[in-house]
Amino acid sequence: MPKHISVVIPTIEEESVFGLIRSIRQMFGNGVEIIVVDKSSEAYRKRLEKAGVTVIRQRSRGVENAIVEGLRAAHGDILASIDADGTHDPKGLKEGVRIIERGDVGLVLGNRLAGLEDGSMSLYLRFGNKALSYIFSKLYRTRVHDVLTGLFVMRRDAYDEIRKVDPYRAGIAFFAIELARRGWAIDEVGIRYYKRAYGRSKLTSSKFAYGINVGAHLIRQIRDYSPLMVFGGIGGVMAVIGVVLGIFVVFNFASTGLLSEPGRALLSIMLIIAGIFLVVSGLILDLLIGIERMLQKRD
Numbered sequence: 001m002p003k004h005i006s007v008v009i010p011t012i013e014e015e016s017v018f019g020l021i022r023s024i025r026q027m028f029g030n031g032v033e034i035i036v037v038d039k040s041s042e043a044y045r046k047r048l049e050k051a052g053v054t055v056i057r058q059r060s061r062g063v064e065n066a067i068v069e070g071l072r073a074a075h076g077d078i079l080a081s082i083d084a085d086g087t088h089d090p091k092g093l094k095e096g097v098r099i100i101e102r103g104d105v106g107l108v109l110g111n112r113l114a115g116l117e118d119g120s121m122s123l124y125l126r127f128g129n130k131a132l133s134y135i136f137s138k139l140y141r142t143r144v145h146d147v148l149t150g151l152f153v154m155r156r157d158a159y160d161e162i163r164k165v166d167p168y169r170a171g172i173a174f175f176a177i178e179l180a181r182r183g184w185a186i187d188e189v190g191i192r193y194y195k196r197a198y199g200r201s202k203l204t205s206s207k208f209a210y211g212i213n214v215g216a217h218l219i220r221q222i223r224d225y226s227p228l229m230v231f232g233g234i235g236g237v238m239a240v241i242g243v244v245l246g247i248f249v250v251f252n253f254a255s256t257g258l259l260s261e262p263g264r265a266l267l268s269i270m271l272i273i274a275g276i277f278l279v280v281s282g283l284i285l286d287l288l289i290g291i292e293r294m295l296q297k298r299d
């Protein structure tokens with residue numbers, strides 16, 4: 001029996017949503033559940049209701065909350081989401097569903113970088129997105145290239161594990177981080193990404209600040225997941241700088257017979273001690289987290 005699919009669409013006055021609704025019905029048939037989470041005007045909402053979709057009026061803030069509200073109301077065995085602004089090719093939903101139906105993946109992301117239309121994504125957004133996706137992939141040993149995409153397909157049981165988590169501002173990276181943390185496999189499909197045909201960006205007034213926010217969440221994850229990586233990394237760098245500085249001081253002392261740079265000598269010793277202290281702290285925290293995980297598994 002074919003699985004029942006729910007597609008959640010977050011929107012603020014996106015004119016493209018009506019064409020998107022038609023495309024989704026063409027692709028999956030009229031049985032598909034389409035839930036539009038709307039934060040627009042009364043007139044726009046009336047038009048949505050006429051289109052025969054389930055409309056949820058969003059009272060919370062942010063696209064992450066919008067999607068979570070939609071997912072909570074969804075009945076499908078497979079859950080999906082796509083931006084309403086017509087920029088993401090909905091064919092990615094179909095391919096994503098195919099991968100989810102194979103059974104070993106919890107979340108499929110639509111990789112926009114595989115099919116960018118000219119002028120659809122600025123160079124600096126492309127770079128920022130790649131950098132965040134790289135950190136994400138290293139952290140969770142996955143290979144995704146577009147963790148801030150607006151298209152995903154998810155297993156119902158994967159979503160059930162995170163349905164109680166309060167969303168933080170990180171776009172779809174929020175879902176990817178929360179599922180990856182719980183050990184779900186994440187895959188991607190290449191999609192076409194088009195320029196916006198109507199209106200302006202609704203997500204944020206500064207994509208730079210938004211990217212920094214997502215980066216901060218990832219770094220917090222690294223700190224909680226593997227303190228040795230953060231503390232050990234910073235401590236290691238400090239100790240190495242201290243040693244190099246110390247070698248200079250010793251070298252000077254050996255050649256002149258005078259301790260001419262007591263300030264540098266002191267700095268070198270301090271850096272080495274602080275560096276070692278950080279590495280040891282990282283090791284202890286890593287050990288404690290390891291023990292906590294072992295105990296959790298036993299429960």
Ligand SMILES: Nc1nc2c(ncn2[C@@H]2O[C@H](COP(=O)(O)OP(=O)(O)OP(=O)(O)O)[C@@H](O)[C@H]2O)c(=O)[nH]1
Nearest residue numbers: 010011012037039062063066083084085201202203
């Ligand atoms: N319900 C709801 N929808 C939102 C909110 N913020 C953004 N959206 C919708 O989420 C989708 C993504 O937002 P966009 O404004 O397209 O963000 P973006 O893709 O980074 O920006 P562009 O490159 O200009 O398209 C669009 O369908 C928006 O209408 C929100 O707070 N609530």
Ligand SMILES: [Mg+2]
Nearest residue numbers: 083085087196
């Ligand atoms: Mg957009």
